């Protein structure tokens with residue numbers, strides 16, 4: 001498709017959307033706007049956009065598609081500005097914000113003027129922020145939620161999906177309320193848990209500095225998202241307040257319940273608690289990105305001697321196969337350890353498997 005695509009907010013998500021749109025529509029002109037001149041310059045020099053513009057209003061009036069990709073409170077502000085501008089009659093305006101009710105409400109004046117606004121939320125991301133972390137494949141296989149109102153015609157939704165087809169995401173339509181309820185439990189609330197675990201460890205650290213030195217595997221896994229952008233999460237918590245207050249109450253009840261099992265030394269109930277959680281967690285779809293990101297993991301049995309990791313990564317780097325994560329799962333003296341290598345795609349994982357098998361006699365397997 002051809003046309004001017006304006007991306008307002010060139011961070012992780014805006015940058016990734018820009019790259020995905022360009023991948024599917026190379027003739028589209030990707031125009032970027034950001035309040036940060038630095039992000040704008042970086043986006044231009046990384047080739048994420050074709051043109052950087054200093055004025056949102058001017059570029060919006062010339063745009064065929066407008067993607068708002070700023071933090072949610074800023075997205076509301078941009079929607080306010082759009083409502084006073086003479087936009088092209090056929091323009092499609094969308095956003096990528098992690099909350100939907102307040103944003104869609106903010107878009108009502110636009111919708112009442114006959115402008116197409118379709119709320120959107122690609123359900124994949126990272127704890128990293130900024131355009132340097134943007135990737136065209138960030139949303140591959142992820143769910144991409146759309147929250148059109150009754151003002152929006154079906155053909156406009158189809159047109160937006162065509163613009164976004166380079167994301168290779170799966171589109172799902174929800175009402176803004178449904179969206180905020182579900183995102184509350186699987187995305188927003190877990191961020192508070194991660195942050196509060198970190199706060200708890202930090203308080204313990206004041207009494208014993210070994211705490212952070214010993215914080216390893218499990219703690220790191222469960223608190224990864226506590227490294228996310230605090231501005232973004234502050235805005236999400238202000239937007240989805242009602243749902244989150246409800247989740248706090250339920251969580252406190254949940255903690256009281258498991259606390260009682262522990263206090264009573266009720267081994268049967270404690271076992272059941274973990275067992276049921278494991279069953280539900282293990283049953284979640286693994287190939288779909290989203291709240292539980294999918295990783296393409298390859299396991300390698302490696303002898304426990306110094307240099308084995310650099311040997312393997314050396315073979316992979318010669319073949320230009322990039323690894324997204326690397327971890328030794330178990331090493332004890334004199335026995336084989338398990339090296340877990342994570343890749344962005346199944347294809348990378350297959351290539352890595354062949355490469356390691358061709359260069360070593362270490363056993364590899366996919367679980």
Ligand SMILES: NC(=O)c1ccc[n+]([C@@H]2O[C@H](COP(=O)([O-])OP(=O)(O)OC[C@H]3O[C@@H](n4cnc5c(N)ncnc54)[C@H](O)[C@@H]3O)[C@@H](O)[C@H]2O)c1
Pocket residue numbers: 008009010011012013014033034035036039069070071072074075077078096097098099121122123124125126127128129130131229232236
């Ligand atoms: N990070 C994730 O995992 C994730 C996933 C899905 C959706 N989202 C949503 O995507 C949006 C962007 O998040 P991100 O992770 O890309 O953040 P980011 O911090 O990487 O990027 C945000 C960008 O918006 C710019 N910005 C701020 N105010 C602006 C304004 N008024 N006009 C134009 N640009 C402005 C910032 O300078 C920055 O470059 C947020 O609404 C967030 O809720 C994030």
Ligand SMILES: O=C(O)C(=O)C[C@]1(C(=O)O)C=C[C@@H](O)C=C1
Pocket residue numbers: 097098122123124125126127128186187188225228290291292293
């Ligand atoms: O993987 C991560 O780091 C994320 O936090 C991604 C995540 C999530 O909670 O799943 C964060 C916010 C979004 O709106 C969508 C995705």
